[in-house]
Amino acid sequence: MSVDPGGSGDGALPRNAPPGGAGHPLDPPDGAAVGGSATDGPVPGDPNRAPAVRDMFARIAPGYDRANQFMSMGIDRAWRRIAIRTLRENAKGDILDLCAGTMDFTAALAPGARSVVALDFCAPMLEAGMAKIPAGANVRTVCADARALPLPDASFDAIVIGFGIRNVPEPERALAEARRVLRPGGVMVVVDFFRPTTLAQKFFAGTYNRVVLPIVGGLVTGDASAYRYLAGSMAAWYDRAGFEAACRTAGFTTVAGRELFPPVASLVDARVGA
Numbered sequence: 001m002s003v004d005p006g007g008s009g010d011g012a013l014p015r016n017a018p019p020g021g022a023g024h025p026l027d028p029p030d031g032a033a034v035g036g037s038a039t040d041g042p043v044p045g046d047p048n049r050a051p052a053v054r055d056m057f058a059r060i061a062p063g064y065d066r067a068n069q070f071m072s073m074g075i076d077r078a079w080r081r082i083a084i085r086t087l088r089e090n091a092k093g094d095i096l097d098l099c100a101g102t103m104d105f106t107a108a109l110a111p112g113a114r115s116v117v118a119l120d121f122c123a124p125m126l127e128a129g130m131a132k133i134p135a136g137a138n139v140r141t142v143c144a145d146a147r148a149l150p151l152p153d154a155s156f157d158a159i160v161i162g163f164g165i166r167n168v169p170e171p172e173r174a175l176a177e178a179r180r181v182l183r184p185g186g187v188m189v190v191v192d193f194f195r196p197t198t199l200a201q202k203f204f205a206g207t208y209n210r211v212v213l214p215i216v217g218g219l220v221t222g223d224a225s226a227y228r229y230l231a232g233s234m235a236a237w238y239d240r241a242g243f244e245a246a247c248r249t250a251g252f253t254t255v256a257g258r259e260l261f262p263p264v265a266s267l268v269d270a271r272v273g274a
């Protein structure tokens with residue numbers, strides 16, 4: 001199967017998707033209060049922030065990869081390699097890259113996988129990553145919300161979520177959906193910035209959030225407010241232990257988390273019994 005940005009299946013990315021994918025079924029009705037707007041940006045922790053989060057990612061999509069490279073100094077590539085190794089044999093099966101963004105995980109996994117679905121609710125982020133997908137790879141893009149996956153039950157061997165679920169309001173709904181679409185024996189690997197709890201995490205995360213994210217992200221994309229939101233979103237959600245507990249509540253049977261180096265990001269490995 002080829003990469004199909006204009007795929008016709010349910011939730012597939014429409015060729016003329018408007019910036020930010022406006023008009024999503026999970027949008028609040030016209031006039032309803034939402035957690036921020038295209039102009040004032042999303043508010044970390046706001047349960048209604050999804051449309052504003054999507055607008056924000058649509059704005060920064062063209063400069064996202066460049067900003068990422070500067071801000072992580074390539075460290076995210078090492079974190080991604082660890083995440084992919086953690087998938088083990090499941091990396092050869094059917095994979096869901098959830099909150100796929102510009103598809104770094106999709107591009108890295110596609111050559112060894114049976115198939116990859118790259119799902120994100122922000123069409124411009126997927127579009128910005130389209131050139132990374134190797135020719136002939138079995139990749140499908142789906143533009144949908146992680147809280148309501150237009151995908152059949154038990155249809156994936158592995159799910160990877162890189163730096164995405166922190167932005168999803170009601171992450172418990174996204175976890176329940178992830179569990180629903182995993183086959184028995186399936187694995188979900190999450191790499192993200194959790195609320196810091198140790199002194200080392202607080203030091204690294206504080207420096208990174210207050211200095212690197214808004215300054216470098218703002219300079220490269222011209223949108224410092226987006227990077228202030230991303231920094232604030234780390235403080236406004238689960239610490240790693242809380243997230244691991246939420247995975248167990250969602251039905252994952254074996255859940256193990258660990259800190260990555262430097263101690264800014266962590267990895268959570270959540271499995272479903274065979």
Ligand SMILES: C[S@@+](CC[C@H](N)C(=O)[O-])C[C@H]1O[C@@H](n2cnc3c(N)ncnc32)[C@H](O)[C@@H]1O
Binds near residue numbers: 054057104125146
């Ligand atoms: C920080 S980017 C990470 C992208 C990519 N996974 C990576 O590893 O670089 C977060 C992505 O999550 C997506 N996202 C946020 N909330 C979402 C939701 N409710 N449903 C689907 N995608 C969502 C955003 O559109 C954005 O592309």
